[in-house]
Amino acid sequence: MSLLHPYYIIAMIYMLIFSVQEIFGNKVDKKWFWFLGVYLIIIAGLRDSVGPDYGSYKGIYIYSDTKEYWSIFLKALHIEGSENVDIEWLYALINKIMLNVFNAPFYMLTLVIAIFAIFFKIKYTEDNTFYPFTFTLFMFIPNFFIGESGQIRQNLGTFIIYFAIRYIKERKLWHYLFFVFIASGIHNVCYIFLPMYWVARIPLNKTMMLVSIIVSIFLSPFEVYKVFGNFLSNIASDSMLVEGFNGYVDETAQRLNGGFGIPEALMAILTFFLFAFDTPMKEKYPYYEYHRNYAVIGICFYFIFRNNPVFSSRLAGAFIGFSFVLIPNAMYVVSANKKRLIYSFIIALTIFNFVVFSSFRNIIAGRFTIDLYKNHILP
Structure with a gap:
């Protein structure tokens, strides 16, 4: 077992303190959450050779400067020009401007992203959510290391989409489509969110959810996603980053061939919360149905793509990111005793994730340990 660098532990302790306050005390002022954001920007954006994907993204940075602005513009319009641009247009443009205009070192790009x-x-x-510190603490491991400190393109693209949920709520279609366009310019996996404007309002009940999940589990060993050919591969995979991605994965042949592991346990937990708190959430939590629909899709995607570690993490994971907000939100609709019980479960799962992440090769491969992590400004 390896120990995370103290910078990460400080962030977790900070979140835990304010998490307790927002759950059992008075509402926490938003400024403390933004202070956390600034700190996380520093430890993720100014990291030095930290993250399994760091070298791959550095290669993309240099590669982007070899492309002409006109070629990048044509890529944005989905027009094939004389020069092929192998990465998404907006990410290539950001890279090129940072290097071509400002001659910025690579760590300035990671800072901007x-x-x-x-x-x-x-x-x-x-x-x-009414519990931002609790949700952020709950998702910190491994999401912060896979996202802000790892697969920075997909992470940025998906959070642009997550932000754009506000336009689904407000029924502003063109606003939402604009953000899908921008997000897909960072990572093309964001195209799969295009139907979510309409999916959000599909009326689901517990029977429909149960049938959908059971069918997806049944389809899991048949790898039905292969009927789409290269379409999904082009969206989810990236040959330049496969090596880095594998630094996060500790899959076993037994689990991929039908065994039960941590991902399946998390899907079971999420499914339990969906069914156990569906009725009070519909009654008391605004726009709960949107997140519920996204959660069902995420769970179904996970099992359908289960035999492909990249698909089950990149495609399904993009939706699962929406879904886990339901777990802390459940505390808003239950009694005080149940609220304490759910909170205890969240903290226990956070500790479990901390121990598991520290035990796998992920933490060393990503250079997140006390002896390997380096930062360009922090000691």
């Missing part, structure tokens, strides 16, 4: 990602993350969290 972290600023945008954490801004959208904070806004999404403030919009969708």
Whole structure:
């Protein structure tokens, strides 16, 4: 077992203190949540050779500067020009401007990406839960390491989409489509969110949810996603980042062939919360149905893509990110005793994730340990 660098532990202790206050005390002023955001930007954005994908993204940074602005513009319009641009247009444009115009070192790019990602993350969290510190603490491991400190393109793209949920709520279609366009310019996995404007209002009941999940579990070993050919591969995979992605994965042949592991346990937990608190959430929590629909899709996607570690994490994971907000939100609709019980469960699961993440090779492969982590400004 390896120990996370104290910078990460400080962030967790900070979140825990304010989490207790927002659950059992008075409402916490938003400024403390934004202070956390600034701190996370520093430890993620100014990291030095930290994260399994760090070298891959550095290669993309140099690669982007070899492309012409006109070619990037054509890529944005989905027009094939004389010069092929192998990465998403907006991410390529940001890279090229940072290097071609400002001659910025690579860590300035990671800083800019972290600023945008954490801004959208904070806004999404403030919009969708009364317990921002609890939710952020709950999701910190492994999401912060896989997202802001790892797969920074997909992380930024998905949080742009998460932020845009506000326009689904307000029924502003063109606003939402604009943000889908922007997010897909960062990572093309965001195209799968295009139907969510309409999916959000599909009336689901417990029977429909149960049937959908059971059918997805039944389809899991048949790998039905292969009928889409290269379409899903082009969205979810990225050959330049596969090596880095594998640094996060500790899959076993037994689990991929039908065994039960941590991902399945998390799907079971999420499914329990969906069914146990569906009725009071519909009655008391605004726009709960939107998150419920996204959660069902995420669970179904996970089992359908289960035999492919990249698909089950990148495609399903994009929706699951929406889903886990339901667990802390359940505390808003229950009695005081149940609220304490749910909170105890959240803290226990957070501790469990901390121990598991520290025990796998992930923490060393990503250089997140006390002896390997380095930062460009922090000692």
